[in-house]
Structure formats: structure tokens, C-alpha cells
Amino acid sequence: NNSMILITGGAGYIGSHINKELNKKGYETIVIDNLINGHESAVKWGEFLEGDLNDFEFINSIFNSYDIEGVMHFAAFTSVAESVEFPAMYYKNNYKNTLNLLKAVKLANVNKLIFSSTAAVYGNPKKVPITENHPVNPINPYGKSKLMVETVLENESKSIDSDFKYVSLRYFNACGADPETEIGENHNPETHLIPLILDVAIEKREKIAIFGDDYETFDGTCIRDYIHVCDLAQAHIKAFEHLQEDETNKNPLKKSNIFNLGNGNGFSVKEVIAACEKVTGHKIKKELAEKREGDPAILIADSKKAIETLKWEPKFTDLNKIVETAWKWHKKLNE
Ligand code: UDP
Structure with missing residues (x-):
């Protein structure tokens, strides 16, 4: 065929x-x-x-x-x-x-x-x-x-x-990125949270802006899936x-x-920053910034339908594992 x-x-x-x-x-x-x-x-x-x-x-x-x-x-x-x-x-x-x-x-x-x-x-x-x-x-x-x-x-x-x-x-x-590091995220300009934090880790950016810390979530920052x-x-x-x-x-x-x-778990902006600090071994400088327009406090998927109907199962449920693949790729991209 x-x-x-x-x-x-x-x-x-x-x-x-x-x-x-x-x-x-x-x-x-x-x-x-x-x-x-x-x-x-x-x-x-x-x-x-x-x-x-x-x-x-x-x-x-x-x-x-x-x-x-x-x-x-x-x-x-x-x-x-x-x-x-x-x-x-x-x-x-x-x-x-x-x-x-x-x-x-x-x-x-x-x-x-x-x-x-x-x-x-x-x-x-x-x-x-x-x-x-x-x-x-x-x-x-x-x-x-x-x-x-x-x-x-x-x-x-x-x-x-x-x-x-x-x-x-x-x-x-x-x-995240291909664990074999052949491909990964490469936006220009970059606007997504994880690659922006990793830019701080490699000193391409000075700090990460946290878009609001008084949302109704456990630590005040937005939760995403x-x-x-x-x-x-x-x-x-x-x-x-x-x-x-x-x-x-x-x-x-x-x-x-x-x-x-979605992976079924939500993580706050602060949790993502902490995971990036842990995985990269670099302290990430942060600053509080204005809320971004149109950002809901919490966005989490119920993926049960895909899991049941498609017999799909997300493997990367651990945020550290996700960031590890992104970090390996990010270093290679910026070599
Ligand atoms: N975010 C942030 N600082 C940034 C970029 C993003 O605090 O420099 C937050 C944003 O408000 C959202 C989460 O990180 O709650 C994920 O944002 P991203 O732009 O990566 O994806 P989106 O949820 O907008 O699709």
C-alpha cells in the first residue's frame, strides 16, 4: 500500500x-x-x-x-x-x-x-x-x-x-520536544511560557514576566494544562x-x-517556573506584570473521551519530564 x-x-x-x-x-x-x-x-x-x-x-x-x-x-x-x-x-x-x-x-x-x-x-x-x-x-x-x-x-x-x-x-x-532532540519548538517571536523561561535559563532573556498573581487559584497564578x-x-x-x-x-x-x-493535570505559572529551575539548575529571575487580556484563571481539559474512545494515553504527565525534553532541545537550538 x-x-x-x-x-x-x-x-x-x-x-x-x-x-x-x-x-x-x-x-x-x-x-x-x-x-x-x-x-x-x-x-x-x-x-x-x-x-x-x-x-x-x-x-x-x-x-x-x-x-x-x-x-x-x-x-x-x-x-x-x-x-x-x-x-x-x-x-x-x-x-x-x-x-x-x-x-x-x-x-x-x-x-x-x-x-x-x-x-x-x-x-x-x-x-x-x-x-x-x-x-x-x-x-x-x-x-x-x-x-x-x-x-x-x-x-x-x-x-x-x-x-x-x-x-x-x-x-x-x-x-515539550522530541526526546531524541531532532525537532522542537522554534517560534519567532516566542510567546509561550516554557521556552520564554528557558530563554532566561540560557541568559538570552533577563527575566520572566508573571502575568498576574491574584487569580483565584492556589498560588494566584494562572493554571494551564x-x-x-x-x-x-x-x-x-x-x-x-x-x-x-x-x-x-x-x-x-x-x-x-x-x-x-490535555494531560489531565493543571500547573500554575509559578509551578512551571519552579520546574524549569529544578530541571535547568538555573535560578530564574521573575517580575510581576499586568494580567494579559482574555486569560482565564484555569484551563484544564477533561480528556476522558479521547482516552476511552481512541485508547489514547498521555505519557508525559510529569511536568519535570516535559521540561527536560524542552530544555534539551532549547540548548541545542541556541548552541
Ligand atoms: N504567561 C506568563 N508570562 C509569559 C508568558 C505566559 O505569565 O511571559 C502565562 C500566561 O498568562 C498563561 C500561561 O503562562 O497563563 C501560558 O501562556 P502561553 O502563552 O504559553 O499559552 P496560552 O495559555 O496563552 O495558550
Whole structure:
């Protein structure tokens, strides 16, 4: 079987880890990426084609040239702050360009797609841990653009004359790196907590700003659900296998699904800083800063549905282990 998986945005942080894992499992992959935020050096497995999802002819030619069994769709802009500043750019790249991809997918009769979604679709949660039934109410253009894609995927899976099925995976705080240190997180500019703290450890930055310490949490700082990127990768493979199962059953509604992906434990900003101090052996200088707009006190996933339905099990539940992989990669990246 020479069928391949097409990975859009496979040169990015999360896509590159899924690409590695798919190849390890014996899948053939083809990565497309416009390299605006991705790095060609992160595509160490499968084939690579540089291109943009706004280019329908480009996407369509890939489906005409390769035997594609399914798509994993990561290509998107991912910064909440940037989405507030440039909303139209986010809707165009994340939503409109996905419509091009879907058009090519349908023309080629490809019927399986895994979508990289986000906990941002929930907005400020009414209740934690957050289950998939929690109402969606994104509070920024980034989360809204992802929810728009989920909506069209759901509609497509319900269209009568199609066997198209999809799984949407709503990630909480993706973090960590490939334990073999071949790939990892490399954002420019960096905005995520763990790599920013590690920048302080290598003295690239002077201090870490703590965005608020009077939240209603046990130590006053925000609690997030940090999920290791390799655990995310495993979930994507399980989700794809979930769609492959029972392929003869032409009822796509039975298989299409939405899953939260988190590690089940929340950690506060102060706990993350302490773990980074422990793992790196460096004292991290901190300063109290203004709260960031739109930051809820606690975001924790209820991932029971993914654990039960997909037989998925997050392995990196220990924050120190997560930070260890991030630290090894961070040192290599900044050598
Ligand atoms: N955070 C912080 N200082 C920073 C960056 C982040 O205190 O310099 C906090 C942020 O308020 C949030 C958590 O760390 O509670 C994780 O933020 P990140 O930007 O990594 O991910 P997000 O939760 O926004 O997706």
C-alpha cells in the first residue's frame, strides 16, 4: 500500500512531531508548508513541498500526483495576540485557505481528515475540567477562525452524498520536544511560557514576566494544562486509525468526532517556573506584570473521551519530564 498522508503545516512545531511519529509507524508522508512560521529543517521525514493553501492549483496538483489516503491539517497562524491585531489575515489563512484544501480533498475523493484545533474555541470556561460538550464561545479571532473550520468540517461530514469524515483535536497547552532532540519548538517571536523561561535559563532573556498573581487559584497564578507534543502526536495517529476502522461502513457520522487533548493535570505559572529551575539548575529571575487580556484563571481539559474512545494515553504527565525534553532541545537550538 503506497498511500500517503498529506500533512499541511508539517514544518511547524506540532506538525513536525506528528510527521516524525507517522514515519516511525511506517506511514509515508508528504509535507506542505509555506515556511512563514515553519522551518524546512524540521522536515526530516517524508517528502517536502513548499507552497501555500491559498494556491488551489498547487494543492490540487498534489492530490493528482500522489495517492493520498488522508490529510492532517496543521497549517494556520497560531498567535492569539496577532489575531486580535490582524483579524482578517487570520480568517483568510486559517479559514478561507482551508476551504481550498477541502475543495481539493473532495475532488480527489479523499475521505479522512484530522484537524488541529484548540481549547481557544471554548473561550472563558464556565466549568473546568472542560469536556467537549462545554459550549463553544471563542473570544478572539484565532479561536473563532478555528471554530469556523470545525463548523464546515461538521457540515461536510453530514452532507448526504459524501463519505467524508474528520476528527477535530482541541489542544490545550502544547509543550515539550522530541526526546531524541531532532525537532522542537522554534517560534519567532516566542510567546509561550516554557521556552520564554528557558530563554532566561540560557541568559538570552533577563527575566520572566508573571502575568498576574491574584487569580483565584492556589498560588494566584494562572493554571494551564500542559500537554506534551509527543502525546499529541500519538493522539493524531490514534485518531487517524479511528477513521480507518470500519472503512466499509459508509456512515461517516459514526466516526467523525471531536476530542480534547490535555494531560489531565493543571500547573500554575509559578509551578512551571519552579520546574524549569529544578530541571535547568538555573535560578530564574521573575517580575510581576499586568494580567494579559482574555486569560482565564484555569484551563484544564477533561480528556476522558479521547482516552476511552481512541485508547489514547498521555505519557508525559510529569511536568519535570516535559521540561527536560524542552530544555534539551532549547540548548541545542541556541548552541
Ligand atoms: N504567561 C506568563 N508570562 C509569559 C508568558 C505566559 O505569565 O511571559 C502565562 C500566561 O498568562 C498563561 C500561561 O503562562 O497563563 C501560558 O501562556 P502561553 O502563552 O504559553 O499559552 P496560552 O495559555 O496563552 O495558550
